[in-house]
Amino acid sequence: MKKSITTVIIDDELHSRDELIFLLSRYKEIEIVGEADSGEKGLEIVMRKEPDVVFVDIEMPRMSGLELAKSLQNMKNVPLIIFATAYVDYAAKAFRVQALDYLVKPFDEEQLQETMERIKERLVTTDKSEEITTGIAKLAVEDEGRIVYLSPIDITYLFREDRETIICTKERKFSSRTPIKDLEGKLSGYPFFRTHKSYLVNLNKVEELIPWFNGAYQVKVVGQKEEIPVSRNYVKSLRERLEL
Template sequence: MKKTLKIVIIDDEPYSRDELTFLLNQYEEVEIVGEADSGEKGLEVVMRKEPDVVFIDIEMPQMSGLDLAKALQNMKHVPLIVFATAYADYAVKAFRVQALDYLVKPFDDEQIDEVLKRMKERLSESSKGVDLTAGVGKLAVEDEGRIVYLSPKDIAYLFREDRETMICANERKYSSRTPIKDLEEKLKGYPFFRTHKSYLVNLDKIEELIPWFNGAYQLKVVGQKEEIPVSRNYVKALRERLEL
């Protein structure tokens, strides 16, 4: 079978690189196209080889794995990133740089098998023109040091408050540092509508449109007590989306 997944491994520990290489080479669809023992060298290898996936250790001297991942986001074709580290407490930071997965050493066959399935799913979506930043159908948000994956259908609305975006889902509120315009982009393809510069609403959750004043309205959504403002500039388009 033709090799389809080009992979680069970046880790300052030779044993860890060898271990990953051995495990990945069990799959005929994988091709290890490069290795590096530092973030700086790794960046050069990735730019030269243009792999599909990069496995990155986090704690490396000078340029850390997180710094490298941020640098890779500036590439024209951003590879999928899998962190492979001995430390479990960097998971939230890994999420912030849109890592596909987070493996904790020592690795095993089950971990590798699962991450390869996710790689192939994401690359298949990419080949069909699906935005990789949209994830695999769930929105990842932080919650008290954990990463919670929310199904878009469970999200009632989002709004901007101070410097955070609040996500209201399943009768709870989650906080995200991601700007609402970026979350709106991630949720493209789902029935979300901008009712106001600070509000994004799931159309499937709307149950009532209430006239307010000066041509503006307010919305009531399922399971939420708060009424959501609808700017008069958005009312016509909203009614067209809602009504048969």
């Protein structure tokens, strides 16, 4: 990921812009390269600066945040869109224009922290994807004295058991002494998601999301009988990643 995350803030309310700038100033990786009080000015700045991230209000005169987001989809390098608005009713429309997240005013610091984690995760994934295109990119695991090379797209999920990480494909399971956190880093260029502190799931293999108890869920993946736990803290992020 880049050392700095270039950011533009677009909101017709000065107070909201100032509040968001103040909150983002706590993140040393954020570099604010522009701000605007209208969609038209914001579009001009974004086209010129080509930032990594755009925080934009939805309800603005003349050009709304949704209209701006649609216009940005035509860029060669589309920035990550974070809607920052007082209106919760636009969430579904926001994600239809491929918004990464949706912040509700007044801004909650914990919610902003979650947003920052998603931004960093997405930018790391993008960088890793660019690296992967230049190489073979297979995961090496030991198997009875041999080294087996697994294609990440064939892995359904991984989990930690005792002191080993179990790597599951549709056909069989492999064990590795590599911590799941390290394997998560190696697989960050692929659509893997941490559903639980001990589980990492390939989102392309998910078939069902099943309610469990106390707000927790389980997921069913292709070719596996086991149902994988989803901690309630991860449910919202998981659904946002999976659903249109």
